[in-house]
Amino acid sequence: MPHIDISMFSGRTEEKKKEVAEAVVEAMMESLGCERSHLSVAIHDIDPAKWNEEVKAKVDASKVYAGEVFENK
Secondary structure, three states: OOEEEEEEEEEOOOOHHHHHHHHHHHHHHHHHOOOOOEEEEEEEEEEHHHHHHHHHHHOOOHHHHOOOOOOOO
């Protein structure tokens, strides 16, 4: 029963967040063979000025399987 947490800069509409969550659910259903009812997606809005302390500093880089954790400079 996968749960996916997404952190992103604040400012996107609720409609856009739902669109992203739906795309993630579709990808997980296809990749893992999960049923929709077994998936959940949460989206966390992060103030860009707090990105490094709220996200970058807390992510274990060895657990990032695609891309890189952005550092807001």
